[in-house]
Amino acid sequence: MTDTPQRIAIIGGGLMGAGIAQVFAAAGHRVTVHEPVAEVRETVRARIAANLAALEQDPAPAENVAVAGELAAAVADAQFVFEAAPEKLPLKQSIFAALAKHAPPGAILASNTSVIPITDIVHGLETASRMAGTHWWNPPYLVPLVEVVQTAQTAPQTVAALMALLKAVGKAPVHVKKDVPGFVANRLQHALWREAIAIVAAGICDAETVDTCVKQSFGLRLPVLGPLENADLVGLDLTLDIHNVILPAIDNSPAPSPLLQELVEKGDLGFKTGKGFRAWSAEDMANLRARLTAHLKRALSGSETA
Ligand SMILES: NC(=O)c1ccc[n+]([C@@H]2O[C@H](COP(=O)([O-])OP(=O)(O)OC[C@H]3O[C@@H](n4cnc5c(N)ncnc54)[C@H](O)[C@@H]3O)[C@@H](O)[C@H]2O)c1
Numbered sequence: 001m002t003d004t005p006q007r008i009a010i011i012g013g014g015l016m017g018a019g020i021a022q023v024f025a026a027a028g029h030r031v032t033v034h035e036p037v038a039e040v041r042e043t044v045r046a047r048i049a050a051n052l053a054a055l056e057q058d059p060a061p062a063e064n065v066a067v068a069g070e071l072a073a074a075v076a077d078a079q080f081v082f083e084a085a086p087e088k089l090p091l092k093q094s095i096f097a098a099l100a101k102h103a104p105p106g107a108i109l110a111s112n113t114s115v116i117p118i119t120d121i122v123h124g125l126e127t128a129s130r131m132a133g134t135h136w137w138n139p140p141y142l143v144p145l146v147e148v149v150q151t152a153q154t155a156p157q158t159v160a161a162l163m164a165l166l167k168a169v170g171k172a173p174v175h176v177k178k179d180v181p182g183f184v185a186n187r188l189q190h191a192l193w194r195e196a197i198a199i200v201a202a203g204i205c206d207a208e209t210v211d212t213c214v215k216q217s218f219g220l221r222l223p224v225l226g227p228l229e230n231a232d233l234v235g236l237d238l239t240l241d242i243h244n245v246i247l248p249a250i251d252n253s254p255a256p257s258p259l260l261q262e263l264v265e266k267g268d269l270g271f272k273t274g275k276g277f278r279a280w281s282a283e284d285m286a287n288l289r290a291r292l293t294a295h296l297k298r299a300l301s302g303s304e305t306a
Pocket of ligand 1: 011012013014015016035036037083084085086087088095113115135136137138
């Protein structure tokens with residue numbers, strides 16, 4: 001099935017939608033992007049071509065991406081639909097209700113929501129067995145992981161078809177068996193961010209030191225050594241001894257940090273305003289972005305995705 005070109009529809013031609021379209025178009029699938037905003041529609045192919053060129057890949061597949069202003073036309077013959085519209089529950093519910101109506105019977109319908117439970121998006125739809133989450137990471141054409149999220153109603157065949165399609169286009173799909181907030185990777189990432197913020201709030205060290213601690217120690221090992229591989233490597237007896245001491249000491253608050261709330265109230269939003277946990281000049285921001293892209297390209301050229 002995944003060896004032959006599939007008809008793929010993408011809902012939303014923004015940052016993620018265009019990037020997801022790029023992955024499928026570059027792999028030879030037939031892609032249609034539905035984007036309601038005319039000015040955005042006009043930029044979809046050019047953005048995909050520019051991304052491909054920046055990756056030193058042939059930009060030609062961008063020209064084969066169809067762009068549609070109407071959802072019904074975009075999904076009329078789709079075998080797979082990936083929704084990447086704004087992160088608002090009522091909007092996503094209305095899109096999935098429209099997909100249930102306009103996509104062919106049998107089409108697989110997936111949402112790229114970052115945090116909204118898939119169950120809430122597809123609630124009450126008869127097509128729920130063909131609906132799942134596919135949580136891509138930005139930029140979708142560089143970051144390998146896609147979390148394939150199964151709800152209580154998602155059929156195993158839906159998960160299997162998504163996993164096979166994503167694997168065939170070079171992604172590293174994983175099966176998330178329960179539709180929990182944050183799926184897997186964001187739960188892990190934000191457990192770390194909560195503690196990072198708590199350390200700064202408690203005056204243990206400044207924000208730059210927190211980042212240095214991560215980047216100059218376990219961050220270096222992470223591409224090869226996941227946390228549970230690491231626990232096995234050092235020994236579960238040692239891990240237990242460490243947890244007995246450290247877990248009572250680290251932050252377990254169920255609410256966002258008061259420090260984070262205070263910064264947001266002051267308008268210190270990070271790159272958006274030039275100041276967040278740290279101060280950012282335009283040059284600092286451009287440098288960090290460029291270093292991140294260069295690092296990802298380098299790391300993925302000899303990639304370890306197992
Ligand atoms: N940006 C990220 O890093 C990231 C990562 C993973 C997941 N996501 C999720 O992907 C989704 C899209 O995020 P994004 O960053 O691409 O946002 P974006 O704002 O760049 O793109 C959203 C696009 O959807 C279009 N749109 C608006 N209403 C629509 C409708 N009714 N039907 C179809 N399209 C509509 C908008 O015009 C816009 O072009 C969100 O659910 C977001 O949470 C984002």
